[in-house]
Amino acid sequence: MMSAEDILSNGTREGCLEPERGKSPELFERIFDNMNMLIAYMDRDFNFLKVNGAYAKAGAHEPEFFTGKNHFDLYPNEENQVIFRRVVETGEPNTVLARPFEYKEYPERGITYWNWTLQPVKETGGGVSGVVLTLYDVTEQVRAEKHVRQAHAELEARVQERTEALSHANQALQSEIAERKRMELELENHLSRLDTLLEISKLVMAEKTIDGLLQQTADAALKLVQANVAVCGHGFENEAFRILASSRGAGMPGCPPGENFTIRRGGVYLDVIEKGETLRLNREELTGHPNWWGLPEGHFSLDGLLAVPIAGEEGSHNGLLMLSDKVEGDFTEEDESLLQQLAALASLALQHIEAHISLERSNREMQDFTFIASHDLQEPLRKIQAFATRIEQKYSGLLDATGTDYLHRMVKASGRMQQMIIDLLAYSRIATKGEPFVQVDLEVTASAVLSDLEITIAETGAQVEIGPLPVIEADALQMHQLLQNLIANAIKFHKPGVAPVVKVCCLNGSLAENGLAPAASRPKAAGLLSMVTLAIEDNGIGFEEEFTGRIFQPFQRLNSRCDYEGNGIGLAICRQIVDRHGGAVDARSAPGEGSKFIITLPRKHNGDERVH
Incomplete structure (x- = not known):
């Protein structure tokens, strides 16, 4: 059986105090404010970041009153401050039972008693970024216990003085026990209904x-x-x-x-x-x-x-x-x-x-648009190419050198445009025409890619080293395309006169541990999954890292088409594939020092794609 406090405890350990992406902030606020327990979220210096309605009401203020104020400026207590600091330093929660407290600004309330728990809020790296304080008012329970003890003492005194008083005191005690049992039963029923709500929520x-x-x-x-x-x-x-x-x-x-x-x-x-x-x-x-x-x-x-x-x-x-x-x-x-x-x-x-x-409707519309666009755009191009070929075959003798040059340029430009349309169609189909995720051995996939690139490798004298690679759940065809695009790029952009050397391996540890990319660059949904990190490294011409974001955009090039062929769509397709798999892609490079592309992919998925 899980209580509301258990659920909150789990949330603080996993850093889930903020709503997940795509989920309604209104829902989070409603649940947060409707909780009966008193909740205060503070940074590691104990400045209030957010309190719920119950906490604000207990202090006779609006929730906004607390934001930015320090807890110990409002409620100074050296003993509590030591406990708070220990939780931040050790990352371990602390629970205190029936702690007396007196509102100095409201002396008419008298002494109240509280059960409270302080939970650390941990960052992805394990550091403590703040704390969550939850409190339950047990004043009535403490007073009832004191009342029971007092009644018991009076009962003993009355037994000594008058035997007749024993019956009346015993009845009062039995009545109080019955009331407490009734309250315990109500609490048990309430917790049971919360458990039922939790099970229902899954359905x-x-x-x-x-x-x-x-x-x-x-x-x-x-x-x-x-x-x-x-x-x-x-x-x-x-x-x-x-x-x-x-x-x-x-x-x-x-x-x-x-x-x-x-x-x-x-x-x-x-x-x-x-x-x-x-x-x-x-x-x-x-x-x-x-x-x-x-x-x-x-x-x-x-x-x-x-x-x-x-x-x-x-x-x-x-x-x-x-x-x-x-x-x-x-x-x-x-x-x-x-x-x-x-x-x-x-x-x-x-x-x-x-x-x-x-989203499904948008995907269908995109597929329809892609088909229409590719068909309608390619048809005029085919006519341009056909008529250009006829002119070249039948009337080339009537053209001077300039006219012939113009004709050749027109043919080449139409060919490039046709290839761009084909590339754009391939790019759009990554998300809409993908296959279900299956178990994919990336080492086998990489070997198949080398077989496809056999001629290119032989012509350039390239040396491609494939290290041990893991098995993951993925679209097999898209994994092949991903590795082929990255390895082919590494071979293509080699230094003149230098044989390309390409290394493909699986890195140990996270991106941050390898000094490659901040953890924040990974998708939130993938943060809860076991990830693998791949690296494709080469000794090629490299590039300025300030252009890293640009190279993953469609039809973006850093080099002249005269020096290196292509339309600049390969890396954009790579990013589309990685995004569809809930991963991330990054690159490290410097001019003349080669490039290193880093890919993170989940080993398994949470059911977003059907695994066969």
Whole structure:
């Protein structure tokens, strides 16, 4: 069983206090601010970076009040400061139980007691960049314990004085024990519901379709809050709300997906959507609500209502998750909080699905455009080349030297343009025409590349050394193209009169450990994966490192076409391939000193591509 504190602890160890790329900052803020525990995020000098609403409320301030202020300027305590500094220096968390505290500016509160934990926030390299302080108010618990001890002492005194008082004291003690057991049971139930929410979140986030997501969300809501009716819809159009998913308890009448309710502006349902606010009403509050206009004829009556908005693409509220008829009693604040968290997860998953749908649509449009562009552009070129060839064959005798030179230039230029179109088509197909990821032995792939380059190697006298290379999950054809482009480039850009020497190997350690590239250059998604680092090194002409970014752009060249043939598309294709695999590419070079291209690639993938 994992508590909210465990989840936060895991997050601080992995540096996950900020939302992941592509995920909604609004969702992160909502979860952060809705946590009941007090949370403060500080830098390593204990200056506040961010606090949640509960922390700010405890200090009777707004969250912005704390930003930039030092914790020990506000709450000086030498003993605590020693503990805080030790956590920063050792990187080990520290927990303190029932620590007394008194708000000097609010003496009327008296002494309060707190359980608090200080967790280090670690950087990728292991250094501590800050700390997260989480606090639980246990004042009532401490006071209750003191009260029990005092009651017990009084009981002993009364036993000595009067036997009759024993019965009354014993009853009071039993009542207090029963109350504590009740509180413990409530806490256990709350933690159990949080565990249920965690399991549900995995199912919700795994959904790939909007209909499946909404049905999963409706089913989850029914289980999480213990209600009898759950409906979930997405999309208000023409003032009509379309239910896309519903879930019912045993014996409840059904409401099949697709049923339409005509909603007039200002009704209870649209209030939730238009205002983006949660609505929690019991039966009397619902029927007496000024915006409640009843139900369609023949519809069963609703015993209470709990509704939260769902945010779709770009965070706009255009969906609804609604519960009614709780199994026992009315909907509570805890029910509301849990449903808000579920709706937030559903919103995030919905945005991901919509973004994926949009991406697929863009890819299809790109494929269509690429086909049309390549066909329509190549057809006029073929005519230019055909007519130029006819002129050269039939009318070359009528042209002077200048005319003949112009004709040759036109033929060569059209040929270059045709090759650029072919290269551009190949470049665009990296992401849209890739194959599923499979187990690829890069050493075998490199050997196949050398076989393909056999003639070039023989003509240049090149020496290519292939070291031990790993097996990874990748697109086999694209790995072949990646290594072939890099090795061919290393051979092509050799010094005049010097035989090229090319070395291909796998480096040990990370990029940073090899002094090749900062860790920040690696994709966030790949940061959690086991990575391999490849190096392709040559003794060629090299280049100024300030042009490193430029050489990976399409049709960018650093050398004259007269000196070295090509259109400048090879390295751009390499970057496209590496990006598709969730890796990174970098280069180190100096004029006349050769070049070293460094590639990082994940050994395995998290299911973004199907592995065969």
